[in-house]
Amino acid sequence: MIDALCMSGSYPFRHLTMSTRAVAERLASEGFRECFMFNLTALFHRDPWWGNLDFTREETEANCRVHKLAVFNPDYEDRVRVREYVKMGFVGFVTSPIYHGYRLTGRRVLGNLAEALNNGALVILDLVEDPRQLHRAYAFRFRLRLGELSDALRRLSSGIEGEVRILLSHFPYSDLVNLRNLYSGPVYVDLASSQVLGAPYSHVEELVKLYGSSNVVLSTGFMMKYPKSSVLKLQLSKIPDEDKGKIATLNAHRLYGV
Amino acid sequence: MASIGVDLGGAVDAHTHCYPDMSINEEMIKLSRMLGIEQLWVSYHPYSMSSFRPPPEEVWRVNEFVYNLSRRFREVRGFVHVNPLNEDAVKVTRHFIEERGFIGVKLYRAVRVNRRVVDPVIEVAVENDVPVLIHTAHRLYPNPRPNESEPDDIRSLALRFPRAKIIMAHITGGGDWEYAVGRVRDLPNVYVDVGGSVADYGSVEEAVKVLGADRVLFATDTLIAAAVARILDAELSDEDRVKVLRLNALRLIGDGQ
Numbered sequence: 242m243i244d245a246l247c248m249s250g251s252y253p254f255r256h257l258t259m260s261t262r263a264v265a266e267r268l269a270s271e272g273f274r275e276c277f278m279f280n281l282t283a284l285f286h287r288d289p290w291w292g293n294l295d296f297t298r299e300e301t302e303a304n305c306r307v308h309k310l311a312v313f314n315p316d317y318e319d320r321v322r323v324r325e326y327v328k329m330g331f332v333g334f335v336t337s338p339i340y341h342g343y344r345l346t347g348r349r350v351l352g353n354l355a356e357a358l359n360n361g362a363l364v365i366l367d368l369v370e371d372p373r374q375l376h377r378a379y380a381f382r383f384r385l386r387l388g389e390l391s392d393a394l395r396r397l398s399s400g401i402e403g404e405v406r407i408l409l410s411h412f413p414y415s416d417l418v419n420l421r422n423l424y425s426g427p428v429y430v431d432l433a434s435s436q437v438l439g440a441p442y443s444h445v446e447e448l449v450k451l452y453g454s455s456n457v458v459l460s461t462g463f464m465m466k467y468p469k470s471s472v473l474k475l476q477l478s479k480i481p482d483e484d485k486g487k488i489a490t491l492n493a494h495r496l497y498g499v
Numbered sequence: 500m501a502s503i504g505v506d507l508g509g510a511v512d513a514h515t516h517c518y519p520d521m522s523i524n525e526e527m528i529k530l531s532r533m534l535g536i537e538q539l540w541v542s543y544h545p546y547s548m549s550s551f552r553p554p555p556e557e558v559w560r561v562n563e564f565v566y567n568l569s570r571r572f573r574e575v576r577g578f579v580h581v582n583p584l585n586e587d588a589v590k591v592t593r594h595f596i597e598e599r600g601f602i603g604v605k606l607y608r609a610v611r612v613n614r615r616v617v618d619p620v621i622e623v624a625v626e627n628d629v630p631v632l633i634h635t636a637h638r639l640y641p642n643p644r645p646n647e648s649e650p651d652d653i654r655s656l657a658l659r660f661p662r663a664k665i666i667m668a669h670i671t672g673g674g675d676w677e678y679a680v681g682r683v684r685d686l687p688n689v690y691v692d693v694g695g696s697v698a699d700y701g702s703v704e705e706a707v708k709v710l711g712a713d714r715v716l717f718a719t720d721t722l723i724a725a726a727v728a729r730i731l732d733a734e735l736s737d738e739d740r741v742k743v744l745r746l747n748a749l750r751l752i753g754d755g756q
Contacts, residue, residue: 255677255701257700257701370699435696435697435698435722435725436696439696439721439722439723440516440518440523440526440527440544440721441518441520441522441523441526442523442526442527442530442723462698463700464700465699465700466698466699466700467698467699467700467725467728467729467731467732467733468728468732469727469728469731469732470698470724470725470728470729470732471724472728473503473505473723473724473727473728474724476503477503477530477533477723477724
């Protein structure tokens with residue numbers, strides 16, 4: 242299996258810290274042979290540069306191969322940074338309007354995101370923890386609106402030739418369903434939302450119907466979440482085995498171009 | 500993908516719900532059997548009721564639905580859903596425990612359990628030595644809901660009824676589980692279930708560390724993948740895992756082995 246999104250580093254609101262190698266070894270023990278990882282510490286910095294830099298220095302030798310993703314704040318960093326991140330070996334960019342506090346529709350933001358997208362995959366991260374336990378400070382942060390998201394997706398994908406390599410990660414199931422009414426273009430989604438596979442137990446099937454089996458990937462959200470959660474969602478779903486195989490491996494490779 | 504290969508070894512799902520749509524219940528039973536869950540402690544899905552303060556006739560009807568489900572599926576054991584504000588709250592509690600073989604009481608969001616109006620219902624539970632499962636919100640932000648119990652309300656009830664066997668519901672159902680377990684740490688008659696949608700790494704370990712392995716119960720609250728992942732991924736000893744999965748629940752209903 243390939244984990245399309247996991248993380249190492251430190252989570253600032255509770256006692257949770259894990260090295261890149263520890264995350265990779267744990268994923269290996271769960272049956273993952275590759276993973277795409279970002280640095281959680283960098284996500285909480287307005288300027289993620291130093292967190293990303295530290296991340297490049299972290300040892301990655303493990304039984305699960307680590308592909309590194311840079312955290313990117315398009316409201317603070319610029320196109321030059323994108324190119325530097327590419328030179329540093331990052332294969333994609335993780336951005337979170339919630340944490341970085343920007344609107345997806347700003348001209349500068351969209352320009353920088355387009356540059357990122359031209360240089361790798363782009364992961365738009367909704368939340369990595371349950372919104373009900375957010376620190377009080379985040380009550381004042383932006384909330385991603387579906388109209389804003391669909392507008393940004395349309396603009397970002399319009400200039401792309403070939404595969405649109407954008408992943409919406411950790412989005413609630415209900416948002417992914419409603420988004421399809423506003424945006425019917427290509428985009429990847431994952432099963433990391435805590436809502437997927439509750440009653441009526443058909444959420445994975447519905448996501449595959451809405452987005453296509455080639456556009457769903459398996460993200461664990463580990464180290465924030467227990468890694469088996471996403472795996473079990475996929476295993477317990479009633480989609481064909483062939484689709485499960487694509488979701489567990491091939492789709493992530495295509496998304497990241499690795 | 501490899502087969503699921505999960506066997507929870509006769510686990511007890513200490514907190515789940517049934518729905519008016521029988522196909523959902525059948526699917527839940529099927530998944531539970533596949534995973535080795537031996538008992539499901541079931542109350543009616545509260546969002547499928549007309550309100551959080553359902554009138555008496557609706558309360559009787561939904562509990563009868565659970566009773567019929569328990570007759571159809573051997574895994575299902577009933578928890579009687581009670582609205583303590585109804586005049587017949589004690590009567591309905593007593594009826595389903597004493598006449599229908601239900602093994603516990605479920606309180607939802609009709610009223611916070613720090614209010615004395617719940618006391619007669621708790622007294623029936625104590626008298627029959629059955630657990631009381633209390634829906635609890637662990638979110639600290641942004642605002643509390645007026646009739647939804649929080650860990651401090653559980654604390655208040657547990658101190659009023661030291662003989663009551665109280666289950667504080669779904670610490671992993673959203674919110675601050677670290678705070679939640681800390682607030683009931685010194686109350687030996689309070690158990691917690693680790694049901695709900697949140698799969699935060701470390702949540703089960705924290706509950707076991709703070710409360711001890713004897714006071715933590717496996718539960719899904721219908722969200723099966725997250726629940727199974729939590730208990731399988733948690734770094735617990737095999738002995739503690741079996742306690743959480745099964746033994747604590749059986750002990751709670753006097754079926755200890």
